[in-house]
Amino acid sequence: MPKWKTVRVKQELVAVAERTLEKNRYRSLSEFVSEAIRLRLDELKQSHEKVAEKQAKYPVIHERLLYTSNHMWAIVTPEGNIRVGLSEYAQRHLKGIAGIQTDPVGCEVKKEEPFGVVETWMFMFDLYSPVSGKIIKINEDLQDDPFIINDNPYEIAWIAEIKPNNLITLEEDLRDLMKLHQYKMWTFKLGRSRILGL
Numbered sequence: 001m002p003k004w005k006t007v008r009v010k011q012e013l014v015a016v017a018e019r020t021l022e023k024n025r026y027r028s029l030s031e032f033v034s035e036a037i038r039l040r041l042d043e044l045k046q047s048h049e050k051v052a053e054k055q056a057k058y059p060v061i062h063e064r065l066l067y068t069s070n071h072m073w074a075i076v077t078p079e080g081n082i083r084v085g086l087s088e089y090a091q092r093h094l095k096g097i098a099g100i101q102t103d104p105v106g107c108e109v110k111k112e113e114p115f116g117v118v119e120t121w122m123f124m125f126d127l128y129s130p131v132s133g134k135i136i137k138i139n140e141d142l143q144d145d146p147f148i149i150n151d152n153p154y155e156i157a158w159i160a161e162i163k164p165n166n167l168i169t170l171e172e173d174l175r176d177l178m179k180l181h182q183y184k185m186w187t188f189k190l191g192r193s194r195i196l197g198l
Helices: 011-022 029-057 088-093 142-144 167-175 179-191
Strands: 072-076 080-087 097-100 115-119 125-126 133-138 160-164
Touching: 133 142, 160 167
Parallel strands: none
Antiparallel strands: 072 080, 080 160, 097 115, 115 125, 133 160
């Protein structure tokens, strides 16, 4: 027999459910919960359809992506900023992403130092900046739906955009990153190693 987990629900939600039941719209609390779950699933489906539409409109040119040994990708935007995200290899090992937290906009970041974290149901995974600079944008879509990283970590699921300190240090930072074929070879050599052990 399965063991049931206790779930703590906010008191306001309980009050809303009780008021709804008093209006006789639902016959039972289980009917109310079933409809709430169905509505949420419909929202998630629509959200994933929107993601697919955006991916079709804004394709990432994978050959222009650069990678770090910490499984972050980077690409130079037309404005000269650096957009960063989590690699396909990393997201495959980070199933069950529950949330993504980053330093706020305006925060200074340093190359190869953490600027955020990916939370899974099991552990936390640090996000390391591939370049030095200042965070100028955070992907708000990830705050509402962090699961989009598992759908496609490149087009719509970028994490942050960083304005580099200056062009000289940017060139040096980018020179240290791997191109796509180098990163693929490097991850192939990792074999079946779990991402936590890297």
